[in-house]
Amino acid sequence: MVKVTTIVFKSIKNLIIIATSFFIAWQGFASELTKNDDDDWGNDDWGEEAISPWRFSGFTEVGYGYLLQDNIVASNASLSEITARINLDYSHQSFEFVSKGELIYDDVISDTYWQTRELNISFSPTESTDIKLGRQILTWGTGDYIFLNDLFAKNWQSFFSGRDDQYLKSPSDSAKGTWYIGNYSLDLTWTPEFTPDVYLTGERFSFYSPQTKGIVAPAEDFHVQQTNNAQWATRIATNKNGVEYALYGYKGFWPTPVGITKNSALQPSPYFPQMNAWGASIRMALAGGLFNVEFSSYSSIEDHEGKDPFIANGQNRFLLGFEREVFKGLTASVQVYVEQTKNHDELVAHSATPETEVDENRQLLTLRLTYTALQQKLIYSLFNFYSPTDKDGYLKPSLTYRYSDQWSFSGGANLFWGDKKHTFFGQHQQNSNAWLRIKVQF
Amino acid sequence: MKYLSPLFLLIGSLFSLNVFADELTDANEIINKANLAAYYSADDGSAQARMIIVDAQGNKQMRQFTILRKDQADLGNQNILVFFSRPTDVNGTVFRVVKKVKNDDDRWLYLPALDLVKRISAGDKRTSFVGAHFFYEDVSGRNPAEDNFTLLKTDDDFYTLKAIPKDKKSAEFDHYIVNISKTTFLPMQVDYYNSQGKKTRSLAVLKTKVIEGFTSVMHSKITQHNDGSYTEMQFRNVKYNLGLPDSIFSERSLRNPPKAWLK
Numbered sequence: 001m002v003k004v005t006t007i008v009f010k011s012i013k014n015l016i017i018i019a020t021s022f023f024i025a026w027q028g029f030a031s032e033l034t035k036n037d038d039d040d041w042g043n044d045d046w047g048e049e050a051i052s053p054w055r056f057s058g059f060t061e062v063g064y065g066y067l068l069q070d071n072i073v074a075s076n077a078s079l080s081e082i083t084a085r086i087n088l089d090y091s092h093q094s095f096e097f098v099s100k101g102e103l104i105y106d107d108v109i110s111d112t113y114w115q116t117r118e119l120n121i122s123f124s125p126t127e128s129t130d131i132k133l134g135r136q137i138l139t140w141g142t143g144d145y146i147f148l149n150d151l152f153a154k155n156w157q158s159f160f161s162g163r164d165d166q167y168l169k170s171p172s173d174s175a176k177g178t179w180y181i182g183n184y185s186l187d188l189t190w191t192p193e194f195t196p197d198v199y200l201t202g203e204r205f206s207f208y209s210p211q212t213k214g215i216v217a218p219a220e221d222f223h224v225q226q227t228n229n230a231q232w233a234t235r236i237a238t239n240k241n242g243v244e245y246a247l248y249g250y251k252g253f254w255p256t257p258v259g260i261t262k263n264s265a266l267q268p269s270p271y272f273p274q275m276n277a278w279g280a281s282i283r284m285a286l287a288g289g290l291f292n293v294e295f296s297s298y299s300s301i302e303d304h305e306g307k308d309p310f311i312a313n314g315q316n317r318f319l320l321g322f323e324r325e326v327f328k329g330l331t332a333s334v335q336v337y338v339e340q341t342k343n344h345d346e347l348v349a350h351s352a353t354p355e356t357e358v359d360e361n362r363q364l365l366t367l368r369l370t371y372t373a374l375q376q377k378l379i380y381s382l383f384n385f386y387s388p389t390d391k392d393g394y395l396k397p398s399l400t401y402r403y404s405d406q407w408s409f410s411g412g413a414n415l416f417w418g419d420k421k422h423t424f425f426g427q428h429q430q431n432s433n434a435w436l437r438i439k440v441q442f
Numbered sequence: 443m444k445y446l447s448p449l450f451l452l453i454g455s456l457f458s459l460n461v462f463a464d465e466l467t468d469a470n471e472i473i474n475k476a477n478l479a480a481y482y483s484a485d486d487g488s489a490q491a492r493m494i495i496v497d498a499q500g501n502k503q504m505r506q507f508t509i510l511r512k513d514q515a516d517l518g519n520q521n522i523l524v525f526f527s528r529p530t531d532v533n534g535t536v537f538r539v540v541k542k543v544k545n546d547d548d549r550w551l552y553l554p555a556l557d558l559v560k561r562i563s564a565g566d567k568r569t570s571f572v573g574a575h576f577f578y579e580d581v582s583g584r585n586p587a588e589d590n591f592t593l594l595k596t597d598d599d600f601y602t603l604k605a606i607p608k609d610k611k612s613a614e615f616d617h618y619i620v621n622i623s624k625t626t627f628l629p630m631q632v633d634y635y636n637s638q639g640k641k642t643r644s645l646a647v648l649k650t651k652v653i654e655g656f657t658s659v660m661h662s663k664i665t666q667h668n669d670g671s672y673t674e675m676q677f678r679n680v681k682y683n684l685g686l687p688d689s690i691f692s693e694r695s696l697r698n699p700p701k702a703w704l705k
Contacts, residue, residue: 057530130698139557166555180694241549283561285546324563328614362500375497376573405503405529442532
């Protein structure tokens, strides 16, 4: 009974805090509405703009999301935060300095903390070389919400909770060099200390545990053995008559803790086993739309033969995608993705729970529909994942309204479903949530 | 060569004065000259631009950007880069186009927050350019091969032409009427009509300026007639024949904008 009272009290407190911040945001918005400038161009004297090498900007955002089903996690709120972002950049003839950080009051974990999103310097030591050093966001590959050769850190907690898409990419402290030779470019990234994904821990969202054969939310009790060795990633890319070709390589670790330690003296804990990968992609215009194909082969170094039930097997990943405008304002894209587990027979033969092991060829189909209206100020978006082999799916609808260059409002949901508790999306059924965000730029 | 170019310009303008004396009667010739004047001035160019977007309720939005352009050939393919600086949430966003006369354009958008080079499908040329009333096609130029032109009339100042899309399904309008200046060949007013003959959308050039011998649009406006919403676009720092290297029109410039050419 005491526990229920605490939860109720906490929920009420949550609501009051978030309602207050929405109210404050609304007040600001309302005062914006009553502002009236006569001159179309405002007071902005464009002709005599002072050019400063410093550039300052930022935003404040309030977000609230609620779990739609009973879940075993501590908070019923999937998102409950206020973010104050500050960007400060400096542009010099010979280098660029970028810093982006945010102060976050996160009520789901009852914490206020600072997060440095980017802090880097970039320069070109020779005419055909670019270097970027420091905390940065790294992205490549052709998939849409599906990643094959992009093994840079992702934030799945953000993705599941309805934060802005930019937070799906998590920063890493890296050095990136790019060399340009004719029509070719060679990228090499070095992350001295491996940066994993921001994976689910049970703090915000629950997940399936093969050990307990059930849904768990261990939160602080989820101890993952960290890795501080380096990871490397490389890409060679070119563009011939509008057709983009790329080759990729990766040396490092699985981005999520898909291994379990076997030191008999210690409690077994999840860790990041070594993983190498190589792959290729092509992207081109086709039939009035865009076509992309990508392949990647993952080698699970510590479990080459796939016999170790405590370490994930290697995989071959295949992706085909096509996108085009259906009619004015509506763009549709489809993707077909297959994740083939290497040595699947060995995996099943050595597994303690063969009945819950993934299909040898896990299939995934995605559909994205984007409709823009009101001069692109209103964006309807629908993204659907569906797996015929896992019989599960994940629907992400959202609506974004850009009221002005300062104010935007968005709402949406993350809806998971599945026949079984152990499949990729099926395990998240109780994590289904709806969310709302208000953002003001400055 | 630098000293020679003003001379060439002088000869050029004498020549065009001469042409002016004989009125043109071929609609396609007029359109080609208009296309050259509006989108192919010099071999390359740069300009700073800003747009104000005003919706039916009077709400305003602003976009500010710098454009770099280089022609592969007059009336031929072009490379275009657009670097956004305002509003703050689009600062660092870069739009890259390879405009192709015979095929669909290749287009990319770089989103710095995700470090993402997003390719954009070619089909939607007649959709809004970053929320403005200008379409992508208004910014980079509609391919004259898409329309059939007839010369309606010629007066002291303008050639007035009617254009009908060859593929009616490819555009949201039925036809458009364009007034092309007889002296500069710039299209000064374009009115788009629907199948009921109602004017739906208009583009007007409000101000031009001769820069390095090229008459350049400095201020233009697109109006949506059904609700009175509009976008105005202004240019400054217009420059021509900068000698932009081909190499800057590549993916590299998305992540690492060529600062030397953006001043």
